[in-house]
Amino acid sequence: MAGLPEPADPTAGAPQVEAHTDQADPPTTTDAHADEARDMATSSDKGKGRADERPSEASSPATSGAARRPQLPAEKPFDFNRFLEQMKHRSAVPVNEYVRSFFRGFTRRPYKPEEQVKLIFDFLDFIAARMAEATVWAELPPSDFDQATEAMEKLVMNRLYTYTFSPAIAAEGHWPVQSDDLERDRAFAKRARLYAWVTEQHLDVPRGAHSDRFYAFAGQELNKINHYKAPRDKTICLLNCCKVIFGLIRHLDTEESADAFMPLLILVVLRTNPPHLVSNVEFITRFRTPQRRTSESEYYLSSLAGAMAFIERMDHTTLSHISEESLQANVQQAEAQWEAEAAQAPDARPPLSLSASMAAASLADDTRAFFQRTGEAARMGFSRLFTERPDQVVAPASELQPVPPVTPLAPPPTDAPLGMAPHAPRRTALASTESATASPADAMPVSPSHQVVAARRANEEADDSIEEVSEEQVAAATQTLQSIFPHTDVAVLQMVLEECHLDVEQAIDRLLDMT
Known part of the structure; x- marks a missing residue:
């Protein structure tokens, strides 16, 4: 598929966002949402023969000393393109059909966020079992199979982004937004704008000669959170932002602790004020698979949520070296400047849609534009693919008989x-x-x-x-x-x-x- 590249994973020596560990199969759910997710994947399960079990990892022979213990091979880095190549294998055809059928069923009608979470997680559990039956994945080591299931999570969330991410739902207009994410986005963006004048002195952190450069670099990494669609990629953008902040802490010769990290993260958020920050945090919290939430990723995500909560309740009692009168004067000045800028652009509306970079990165938009250039006939073929809304979930195409x-x-x-x-x-x-x-x-x-x-x-x-x-x-x-x-x-x-x-x-x- 065509679009932006994946965000670079953290290099050695920095805290990792993801930990690839072998997880036991989750317990089978029997509630209505679990049944609905399975029905979306296949409308008629005809009891496909037997399912080959996933091979267990070969255990290394026991040795008498640590020095003689065989060294495990280095784990392969996450490669989404490798997973796409695996999806082209003949044994992966049923998996492709189940995924397509789930997409069709999911996009039939709007669901509340909690219902979406349940449906997606149940489907990911279901499709992981189907992947274990395919030859292309059945013979992989457990760590590689775990990466393949993580790539499946990314594929699913990429395709369902315009149905699950609140700003994208509003931009596409498939149905009304089912949460208050957009209202909270606007309220937080205005709040951060009114307090953009806060400095290191107000948060009791030192300032270095190159602090502004670190703030700008960290802000660039945080802004990238709107350029990616998968919860994993958005989490990595947050990690890269925090890595820059830790670099600033080392540059300031300050102890690397929450006492120094949190105020600097607050300053980065205030100076950057990225759009849809509340929606992004909620999106990661909802749709990142629980077993892939490591301690590092949870720490950074909770730190960002804490920084946002601090900004929302910021006043003269939470800041240092400022009186209530001075704070009110600064806020009034920032509000007057904001209103003046809004008056110069009367037609400007709150940012409800995705950024231009996201629209340019969308594969569907690029492909639609291509078909518009190459002819109406081809455009109609592509439009049918994306606008198809069947009344009921269909079984995989391999189970259907051709009708002339x-x-x-x-x-x-x-x-x-x-x-x-x-x-x-x-x-x-x-x-x-x-x-x-x-x-x-x-x-x-x-x-x-x-x-x-x-x-x-x-x-x-x-x-x-x-x-x-x-x-x-x-x-x-x-x-x-x-x-x-x-x-x-x-x-x-x-x-x-x-x-x-x-x-x-x-x-x-x-x-x-x-x-």
């Missing part, structure tokens, strides 16, 4: 059909010539046996038409896919194109599902 389309009574137009890219070969030439003289009775639905025969004939005709396609058409179709998926291997594009019988629109849908 009804032949139209009127001959098709000479241009490419809607939903098919211009380079896709036509596979209805024979049917179109016969349908020109067909009677209305010919358009009536046929029996299932006739549908099977018609489907086989359509496949045979499609195979014959593929053989007649010129190399120029194949190259043009491959080039079209390359322009949409520049980071995908050409061999993979050609393989998918061949499986789709050179139907570019169908190949695009297949590749979007894979990424």
